[in-house]
Amino acid sequence: MKYQWVDCALLAGIAAILVNCVSPSIFLAILLYWCLVRIVRQWRYHFINSMAMKGIKEKNRDLIYFVHYILTANDLNFECHLSMAVIGLLSTYSIPSISTLLKSTGGFSHDIQRRYADMEILIREFNENPPNGIKRESIETFNWLWNNSYPRNKYKNNSTISIEEMYKDYNERARKAIFRLNAIHNKYSSRILYRDMLYVLSIFTTTGAAYCSNNSFCVIRSMSPFEREACFHHWMEIGRLMNLDVDSEWKSFDECLQWRRAYEKKYRKFFESNKIIAHSTIEYFIDFIIQYIPSKIIVNFVRSLLLMILGYFQEDNDARIALGLHPTVPLIMSITITCCLYFRCFVIRNFMFPLPLSWTARLTNIAGIPLDDAAQSHCPMKQYKYYLNNWLDYGNTTYTPYLGHHKVSKAYIIENLGPEVINKGDTCMEPVYAERKKKEQKQNEPNI
Numbered sequence: 001m002k003y004q005w006v007d008c009a010l011l012a013g014i015a016a017i018l019v020n021c022v023s024p025s026i027f028l029a030i031l032l033y034w035c036l037v038r039i040v041r042q043w044r045y046h047f048i049n050s051m052a053m054k055g056i057k058e059k060n061r062d063l064i065y066f067v068h069y070i071l072t073a074n075d076l077n078f079e080c081h082l083s084m085a086v087i088g089l090l091s092t093y094s095i096p097s098i099s100t101l102l103k104s105t106g107g108f109s110h111d112i113q114r115r116y117a118d119m120e121i122l123i124r125e126f127n128e129n130p131p132n133g134i135k136r137e138s139i140e141t142f143n144w145l146w147n148n149s150y151p152r153n154k155y156k157n158n159s160t161i162s163i164e165e166m167y168k169d170y171n172e173r174a175r176k177a178i179f180r181l182n183a184i185h186n187k188y189s190s191r192i193l194y195r196d197m198l199y200v201l202s203i204f205t206t207t208g209a210a211y212c213s214n215n216s217f218c219v220i221r222s223m224s225p226f227e228r229e230a231c232f233h234h235w236m237e238i239g240r241l242m243n244l245d246v247d248s249e250w251k252s253f254d255e256c257l258q259w260r261r262a263y264e265k266k267y268r269k270f271f272e273s274n275k276i277i278a279h280s281t282i283e284y285f286i287d288f289i290i291q292y293i294p295s296k297i298i299v300n301f302v303r304s305l306l307l308m309i310l311g312y313f314q315e316d317n318d319a320r321i322a323l324g325l326h327p328t329v330p331l332i333m334s335i336t337i338t339c340c341l342y343f344r345c346f347v348i349r350n351f352m353f354p355l356p357l358s359w360t361a362r363l364t365n366i367a368g369i370p371l372d373d374a375a376q377s378h379c380p381m382k383q384y385k386y387y388l389n390n391w392l393d394y395g396n397t398t399y400t401p402y403l404g405h406h407k408v409s410k411a412y413i414i415e416n417l418g419p420e421v422i423n424k425g426d427t428c429m430e431p432v433y434a435e436r437k438k439k440e441q442k443q444n445e446p447n448i
Helices: 003-021 024-058 061-075 077-093 096-105 112-128 136-141 163-187 194-214 225-241 253-267 272-290 296-313 317-322 331-351 433-442
Strands: 384-387 400-404 407-412
Touching: 003 024, 003 331, 024 061, 024 225, 024 331, 061 077, 061 112, 061 136, 061 225, 077 096, 077 194, 077 272, 077 296, 096 194, 096 272, 112 163, 112 272, 163 225, 163 384, 194 225, 194 253, 225 253, 272 296, 296 331
Parallel strands: none
Antiparallel strands: 384 407, 400 407
16 A cells, blocks of 8 residues: 555655653654554454455344444444435536436525435435444444444433334344335426436445555555455445346456446546536535635635535546536645545554444434334334434425424435425335336347
């Protein structure tokens, strides 16, 4: 890893300075602390890697889910969320057939706050919870998972829920989120291309691991081959529940990544809808940042700066051009961003212990409040109301505010998330776009 030589040079420089500035006992204490941090971080790496290896060899869904969850919500939380926000999300907008459809729904012109918040919660639901359920003994083995949630008795009317009912709900909610997402897609099934669905799935499958591999200088660490494969199998489970024939498309992470690159090379190009959708999303986040800046001159400068930063993170010039961003990034900005990212990783790698597993991030809460059967609507499973584990406010009116613990949390029902044109409570196990594949094959659509 190329960053190791830079790490060694910096550490040697720091050691030389400390030898001349502090007493031998303090220097020895700092050295022992550094050694302990490195040992603990190496142990954590081997722990996750061995879990991934065992999960893949034994085809253990529980272990695969835990590996993906720990990587994306703990060890590489910042890297995975950053790469999906600035690379993965925008990559989907660089395909004209996808951006044209998104533009036609109208959600990006007047309802982007709700659209983004609902999609984030749905995606979090089937990543923070096991897509195909989990064995109770696995939950008891990884009991840290249950600790990272507000206690049940902090919610009104929630202290009476039994462990059995909470466990049953925990095993169902990821599927409910996927089936709700299927219902949203099913609404536009006549216009959704099957190959585009595969491409979006490949984005979620590969973006985090690919970013860590391609930018090893600016990340805490890269994923091991077994960790990449565990993430691949996790998303393949989700793909199957979305009624995608993923088993006939890809057999490994590398195959999925190669397919994605070939797809982008073939179909990625600039289209006006790409720019409209991408910039509406970008402006939404920029507006959130600059709302506290009083001066219009500074606002315009910050807006231009943030657009260049987003351009820096894109994988190549073709991606920038397809999104309507400036094709080149100033050298001084590239150097500045790279140095900032490296400094962050240097400090974390060498002077900070990995976060405890009980601190693994969750936006969604494990325990929900069961609703009356009369409120089930079209959903075949028992409905629950959930409170967000963290504060989330995108100007969204979908969620019911709940005041407590010195901040406003918001409640939601999985089966009600999504655009208003989708009936509340509607879910779908087999979306119609699966039939789209047959139509495309008959029409001799190009395959990759």
